[in-house]
Amino acid sequence: SGKYQLGGLPRVLHPTDQEFFVTRRCTLASLTVAFFQLTWKAFNRPQNVRLRAIADVNLLRRRTAFAVGDDGVLYMCNTVAGVSGHWSGDLSQPPHIRLSPLPGTVLRRSQDSTEGSLFLRTEDGMIVEVAWKSPTWRRIEHGMPRKGLPIVGAPGPAINDMSIFLPASDGSAWELSKNNEGNWQYIDHKKPVLQIEMTRHQFSR
Numbered sequence: 001s002g003k004y005q006l007g008g009l010p011r012v013l014h015p016t017d018q019e020f021f022v023t024r025r026c027t028l029a030s031l032t033v034a035f036f037q038l039t040w041k042a043f044n045r046p047q048n049v050r051l052r053a054i055a056d057v058n059l060l061r062r063r064t065a066f067a068v069g070d071d072g073v074l075y076m077c078n079t080v081a082g083v084s085g086h087w088s089g090d091l092s093q094p095p096h097i098r099l100s101p102l103p104g105t106v107l108r109r110s111q112d113s114t115e116g117s118l119f120l121r122t123e124d125g126m127i128v129e130v131a132w133k134s135p136t137w138r139r140i141e142h143g144m145p146r147k148g149l150p151i152v153g154a155p156g157p158a159i160n161d162m163s164i165f166l167p168a169s170d171g172s173a174w175e176l177s178k179n180n181e182g183n184w185q186y187i188d189h190k191k192p193v194l195q196i197e198m199t200r201h202q203f204s205r
Contacts, residue, residue: 017032018030018032018033018079019031019032020054020065020079022051022052022053022054022067026045026050026052027043027044027045027051028042028044028051028054028065028067029041029043030043030079043087044087045069045087046069046075046087046089047087049070049071049075050069050070051067051069051070051075052067052069052070052101053067053068053100053101053102053103054066054067054103055068055074055099055104055118056104056106056118057079059106059116060106060108060117060118060130060132061076061114061116061132063078063079063080064076064077064078064079066118066130068099068101068102068120069089072097072098072099072100073089073093073098073099074089074091074093074099074118074120074130075087075089075091076088076089076091091137091139092136092137092139093130093139094139097122097139097141098123098124099121099122099123099128100121100122100123100154102121102153102154102155103154103156104118104119104120104154104155105119105154105155105158105164106118106119106158107119107161107164110161114132114134115132115133117131117132117140118130118131119142119155119164121153121154124150125150125151126144126151127141127142127143127144127151127155127176128141129141129142140184142176145166145174145188146186149169150168151166151168152167152168152169153166155176159175162177163175163176163178164176170191171191172188172189172190172191173189173190173191173192174186174188174189
């Protein structure tokens with residue numbers, strides 16, 4: 001209605017672009033550019049669930065939005081299936097996992113492949129992977145870089161669809177990468193100590 005504007009970076013919308021938002025009523029909505037007009041579309045929300053964050057749109061799966069509910073569960077919405085959105089929460093999520101309301105990072109083998117993974121942070125600072133390999137979803141728990149060192153922010157960015165970078169609670173940067181054997185491993189990239197010291201020196205001059 002134009003009365004409220006919540007956080008978000010401004011960007012240029014091109015013809016056929018579609019931007020997604022979580023509304024103040026915790027539902028999913030999109031803004032589309034078509035025929036030089038801006039059109040809003042509501043997708044509501046899963047039954048008895050209030051949406052808290054958008055995890056991914058159209059990257060892991062075309063014409064599909066993934067969102068995290070207030071129950072810590074990941075939900076999937078078909079964005080071309082009408083106003084109701086056809087919400088589904090059957091993504092093989094174990095009951096002990098509660099997701100943080102943060103965006104995720106998508107890794108795919110190639111743009112032509114339907115297989116891919118969405119990496120998300122849990123409320124206790126661990127990383128989980130939601131992987132689609134036809135015909136089923138899989139949930140892979142990657143834990144923390146090491147015991148007692150939780151991840152404190154959203155996963156990302158992705159590099160060459162083979163690894164993602166993660167911020168840890170001690171200020172260090174970690175890389176979750178797949179090795180030649182196909183196994184995932186954490187790589188410690190330490191802290192930017194030198195850059196911090198240089199910055200302090202510049203400000204003290």
